[in-house]
Amino acid sequence: MxxxxxxxxxxxxxxxxxxxxxxxxxxxxxxxxxxxxxPEAEEEVTEFEDPVAAGEELAGQSCIACHGADLTGSGGPDLTALEGKYSQEEIAGIIQNGQGAMPPQTNLNSVEADAIAQFLLSNSQ
Ligand code: HEC
Known part of the structure; x- marks a missing residue:
């Protein structure tokens, strides 16, 4: 040593x-x-008790980045006047499949897309 x-x-x-x-x-x-x-941490949503309220919350998370904090448009068009322009199914389709410059919102399933569409139409002026 x-x-x-x-x-x-x-x-x-x-x-x-x-x-x-x-x-x-x-x-x-x-x-x-x-x-x-x-078990799967994020469970797949299959139904909302109050789709309009759920849709409002989801829109606040997923859409305001492009459509403005009050959804009246910024990078993307105004979403507060869709009544008469698109049906609920068409809006849900745009959310899930994208349209033109808008990418598909793949983080949302069809139930969530439908809830947002219901909220947007109920929120339409
Ligand atoms: C990455 C940016 C982006 C995000 C996020 C986004 N959008 Fe869009 N969205 C756009 C753009 C850009 C357009 C215009 C597309 C075009 O016609 O070229 C558009 C168009 C639309 C239209 C058609 C509007 C019209 O008057 O024709 C709807 C409805 C719509 N978006 C809904 C949503 C909803 C609901 C969400 C949230 C779930 C969302 N978008 C998230 C960018 C976005």
Whole structure:
């Protein structure tokens, strides 16, 4: 040991580092197992009790970036005067499939798109 006082420390350090690495892999596997056990965090919406209120909230999340905070238009056109221009089905179709420069809103399912369409028509002047 004389002349090499650092060797035992180095060995301890290396063992410690290896232990840390292997333990974090164990942790990763456990995390993956826990995730596999959990049910789908985001459940698919199949029905709204109050579609108009739900649609208003969803529009506030998904549409205002392009259609303006009050939906009267900014990058995209005014959405507060759709009555007579589009039916509920047509609006839901535009939301899901996009139209012209508007990309399809793939984060919304058909029930959600329908709720937004109902809200937009009820909110129409
Ligand atoms: C990335 C920007 C963007 C987002 C997000 C967006 N839109 Fe649009 N939207 C547009 C643009 C741009 C147009 C014009 C499309 C065209 O005719 O070229 C448009 C057009 C429309 C139209 C037709 C309007 C008309 O008078 O012809 C409707 C209805 C519509 N959007 C509804 C929505 C709804 C509801 C949402 C939220 C679920 C939404 N959009 C989200 C950009 C967007």
């Amino acid at each position: 004389k002349g090499r006082p650092l060797v035992p420390f180095a060995i301890t350090a290396i063992i410690g580092i290896l232990l840390m690495i292997s333990l974090s892999f164990v942790g990763l596997n456990q995390r993956a197992e826990m995730n596999a056990d959990e």
